[in-house]
Amino acid sequence: xxxxxxxxxxxxxxxxxxxxxxxxxxxxxxxxxxxxxxxxxxxxxxxxxxxxxxxxxxxxxxxxxxxxxxxxxxxxxxxxxxxxxxxxxxxxxxxxxxxxxxxxxxxxxxxxxxxxxxxxxxxxxxxxxxxxxxxxxxxxxxxxxxxxxxxxxxxxxxxxxxxxxxxxxxxxxxxxxxxxxxxxxxxxxxxxxxxxxxxxxxxxxxxxxxxxxxxxxxxxxxxxxxxxxxxxxxxxxxxxxxxxxxxxxxxxxxxxxxxxxxxxxxxxxxxxxxxxxxxxxxxxxxxxxxxxxxxxxxxxxxxxxxxxxxxxxxxxxxxxxxxxxxxxxxxxxxxxxx
Amino acid sequence: xxxxxxxxxxxxxxxxxxxxxxxxxxxxxxxxxxxxxxxxxxxxxxxxxxxxxxxxxxxxxxxxxxxxxxxxxxxxxxxxxxxxxxxxxxxxxxxxxxxxxxxxxxxxxxxxxxxxxxxxxxxxxxxxxxxxxxxxxxxxxxxxxxxxxxxxxxxxxxxxxxxxxxxxxxxxxxxxxxxxxxxxxxxxxxxxxxxxxxxxxxxxxxxxxxxxxxxxxxxxxxxxxxxxxxxxxxxxxxxxxxxxxxxxxxxxxxxxxxxxxxxxxxxxxxxxxxxxxxxxxxxxxxxxxxxxxxxxxxxxxxxxxxxxxxxxxxxxxxxxxxxxxxxxxx
Numbered sequence: 001x002x003x004x005x006x007x008x009x010x011x012x013x014x015x016x017x018x019x020x021x022x023x024x025x026x027x028x029x030x031x032x033x034x035x036x037x038x039x040x041x042x043x044x045x046x047x048x049x050x051x052x053x054x055x056x057x058x059x060x061x062x063x064x065x066x067x068x069x070x071x072x073x074x075x076x077x078x079x080x081x082x083x084x085x086x087x088x089x090x091x092x093x094x095x096x097x098x099x100x101x102x103x104x105x106x107x108x109x110x111x112x113x114x115x116x117x118x119x120x121x122x123x124x125x126x127x128x129x130x131x132x133x134x135x136x137x138x139x140x141x142x143x144x145x146x147x148x149x150x151x152x153x154x155x156x157x158x159x160x161x162x163x164x165x166x167x168x169x170x171x172x173x174x175x176x177x178x179x180x181x182x183x184x185x186x187x188x189x190x191x192x193x194x195x196x197x198x199x200x201x202x203x204x205x206x207x208x209x210x211x212x213x214x215x216x217x218x219x220x221x222x223x224x225x226x227x228x229x230x231x232x233x234x235x236x237x238x239x240x241x242x243x244x245x246x247x248x249x250x251x252x253x254x255x256x257x258x259x260x261x262x263x264x265x266x267x268x269x270x271x272x273x274x275x276x277x278x279x280x281x282x283x284x285x286x287x288x289x290x291x292x293x294x295x296x297x298x299x300x301x302x303x304x305x306x307x308x309x310x311x312x313x314x315x316x317x318x319x320x321x322x323x324x325x326x327x328x329x330x331x332x333x334x335x336x337x338x
Numbered sequence: 339x340x341x342x343x344x345x346x347x348x349x350x351x352x353x354x355x356x357x358x359x360x361x362x363x364x365x366x367x368x369x370x371x372x373x374x375x376x377x378x379x380x381x382x383x384x385x386x387x388x389x390x391x392x393x394x395x396x397x398x399x400x401x402x403x404x405x406x407x408x409x410x411x412x413x414x415x416x417x418x419x420x421x422x423x424x425x426x427x428x429x430x431x432x433x434x435x436x437x438x439x440x441x442x443x444x445x446x447x448x449x450x451x452x453x454x455x456x457x458x459x460x461x462x463x464x465x466x467x468x469x470x471x472x473x474x475x476x477x478x479x480x481x482x483x484x485x486x487x488x489x490x491x492x493x494x495x496x497x498x499x500x501x502x503x504x505x506x507x508x509x510x511x512x513x514x515x516x517x518x519x520x521x522x523x524x525x526x527x528x529x530x531x532x533x534x535x536x537x538x539x540x541x542x543x544x545x546x547x548x549x550x551x552x553x554x555x556x557x558x559x560x561x562x563x564x565x566x567x568x569x570x571x572x573x574x575x576x577x578x579x580x581x582x583x584x585x586x587x588x589x590x591x592x593x594x595x596x597x598x599x600x601x602x603x604x605x606x607x608x609x610x611x612x613x614x615x616x617x618x619x620x621x622x623x624x625x626x627x628x629x630x631x632x633x634x635x636x637x638x639x640x641x642x643x644x645x646x647x648x649x650x651x652x653x654x655x656x657x658x659x660x661x662x663x664x665x666x667x668x
Contacts, residue, residue, distance in 0.1 A: 169623060295505065310498065
């Protein structure tokens with residue numbers, strides 16, 4: 001088990017390294033001029049050149065990647081140019097390890113930008129996860145137990161329709177009609193736990209989390225339904241029934257067990273992706289999480305923030321993959337040997 | 339189909355009616371039989387055929403002047419930028435009303451926009467499936483080191499956040515497409531960018547599925563026979579193995595189309611892709627968000643059409659899977 005975990009971690013580390021390398025290659029190896037964008041529209045050639053040197057864009061991409069990795073491990077000082085730093089100590093910003101870069105547009109380290117937005121994205125992701133996993137598993141079991149009935153079709157059909165509408169439409173609909181026009185829910189505005197307490201925090205997350213959950217619900221209903229259906233026809237379920245187990249024990253302890261492995265995989269990967277911000281949902285509701293940061297850095301050509309975000313989300317996904325694989329080995333001992 | 343389910347066919351025939359005429363059926367005929375019995379899938383297929391035909395017809399209708407997605411009917415717009423009349427200005431000339439603000443015919447924009455949306459989704463689907471099939475076949479067929487490397491490539495591709503990459507690579511990608519590839523800027527370059535990125539980050543699912551299938555196919559006798567007579571690797575991959583993969587490819591096709599139709603809409607919302615005045619379902623819907631309360635018809639219609647497309651393609655995909663691969667329940 002331990003050896004397996006170590007091997008998975010090793011692969012993860014290699015993947016992470018390749019992720020940063022490919023990201024840097026994609027963004028900095030192609031002929032483009034990030035300095036021009038960072039400098040703004042009114043810069044002349046000389047100013048652009050200065051910006052380029054100050055930001056370190058004059059170096060080859062592999063050297064920039066090296067700087068980034070050094071910053072990740074040891075921290076860095078900005079601007080990137082040493083001479084400039086020595087002459088103007090007042091403009092130097094120190095970025096402690098793990099340094100993700102410095103946003104020229106916002107005059108802030110990427111770490112500050114990302115860590116400010118992260119709690120909001122994580123909050124939405126956690127509440128949405130609870131919604132769609134409980135909803136998906138319960139509806140899936142219900143559908144499986146009433147296979148072919150009106151209820152089964154209704155559940156599968158309705159969740160599919162909810163998935164089919166674009167989520168920015170659903171979000172906008174919830175804001176405009178459910179909240180503003182009909183007044184069923186308060187107008188969604190993010191409250192942190194310090195501001196609104198746990199209940200205020202939760203209720204402020206209701207609509208965005210619902211919007212996000214509807215996107216995933218259909219898939220979880222289907223997976224749960226089909227695995228539970230499959231295991232309901234297995235011999236061990238018949239045995240369980242024959243020895244007089246209650247329906248609840250039979251479903252939750254025996255039939256659901258088969259669905260556990262695929263569910264764990266899906267949950268791990270979906271959740272990891274969402275920790276990096278639900279771009280659409282956050283922007284529809286104007287909740288300033290990582291998804292809003294992503295769109296802002298796109299519109300303002302804030303390359304360092306974008307690179308930091310890509311690498312952050314990529315590492316979440318890689319980490320989730322490792323955790324899922326290790327959990328797999330715990331749930332299903334056969335995996336370890338394979 | 340890889341499995342000859344002859345027992346099933348005989349008993350099904352006997353149960354189905356005439357016990358005298360027990361005839362062998364090809365796997366394809368069996369699949370067609372299963373497909374025809376599946377009412378819901380047939381309905382979904384009806385929908386798909388209808389709107390695909392409509393989408394193909396749209397450019398001709400625009401040329402003939404039946405659909406007019408560009409004329410601005412400012413006389414039908416009230417001073418509050420909202421169309422005059424009930425339900426977003428629905429009338430015989432404008433069955434879905436007109437666009438608030440600019441005043442173009444809503445039905446024409448949605449209908450013609452569907453052509454662009456489906457076109458983008460189709461190109462991206464073909465690209466993603468093409469990539470996935472090639473990588474899957476080579477990975478599963480070669481095995482060993484090649485398989486390991488391609489497996490890690492899949493993991494790496496999955497680690498990149500797709501939506502974010504679309505945004506992040508936008509200016510670079512567009513510069514590359516117009517500059518290096520000499521594609522004229524504007525709608526075409528935007529469409530090329532969106533399809534390329536969706537394909538480049540979307541092939542992983544197909545790749546994994548095809549690899550799995552190839553792993554079992556390559557142990558079959560006909561592949562062994564081909565190997566025995568000294569067929570080249572390319573021949574084995576693409577002449578022997580590939581023809582056996584049409585069922586999963588067809589299923590994947592109808593499951594990828596709706597994903598990319600949704601993706602086009604989502605990207606339009608974020609400001610990436612074909613831009614107005616050229617309509618797509620995504621940019622019409624993104625534009626309608628400002629009128630969500632003032633003009634519900636204009637807000638709801640493009641979203642509903644996207645939903646119909648997504649649902650019907652999904653149902654068709656499920657039906658195809660049930661018909662072509664009866665053993666796979668999910």
